Amino acid sequence: METEQVLKRLYVGGLAHEVSKAELQERFGKFGHVLDTEIITRQDDQGTPLKTFAYISVSISDADLRKCMSVLNETKWKGGTLQIQLAKESFLHRNGLLVNLAESCLSCTLGVNRRRKTRQNIAIILESWSQTWHVLFLYLSSLGAWKREVTA
Structure with a gap:
């Protein structure tokens, strides 16, 4: 039985400042087909990174999404603790x-x-x-x- 793949946009917080798109695509590619990765780093007035997070668009089944969330959410990776959730729809x-x-x-x-x-x-x-x-x-x-x- 084949599971239906749907497009989901994930918010991934708690990232290390030096994480790359390729690393995120490899990490999340184990659960579904990564279509797009957008890394955002917020900086202070002097340009020092404060917070790094990403939005990942992935074609994934509901079962694989649950597996991804249970396996990766709140795990330590590259010095940060991943926080994964479905991205909220923008204003x-x-x-x-x-x-x-x-x-x-x-x-x-x-x-x-x-x-x-x-x-x-x-x-x-x-x-x-x-x-x-x-x-x-x-x-x-x-x-x-x-x-x-x-x-x-």
Whole structure:
């Protein structure tokens, strides 16, 4: 009986700062087919690494996912303690803002016509970027990053 493989995105915390994509792909490749690995290192103002974690996209069966979590979670590896969990859906995905951004950029690309004069192409690109910045503003506003004062 063949088990169904599904695409999962894993959060892997507690990584050593010098870990490589190849090492992560080898470690998680034992449980499923690793499609993408993104390593993120947060640094302080002087550039000293504070925290290193990764997102790994893997095609894996539910049984292999459970096995991966039970075998690797909370184990010591390269000086860190791995913390593995399913990645949370990003804010952009939850609110459809990423789709709006992609559509704005796509409309920019599709709207440009090589036969048009350069000024017309620039106008199309600027209009598209204006829409994109509007979407980004909505995203940041929803996070409370930008506070607007209302004057009466």
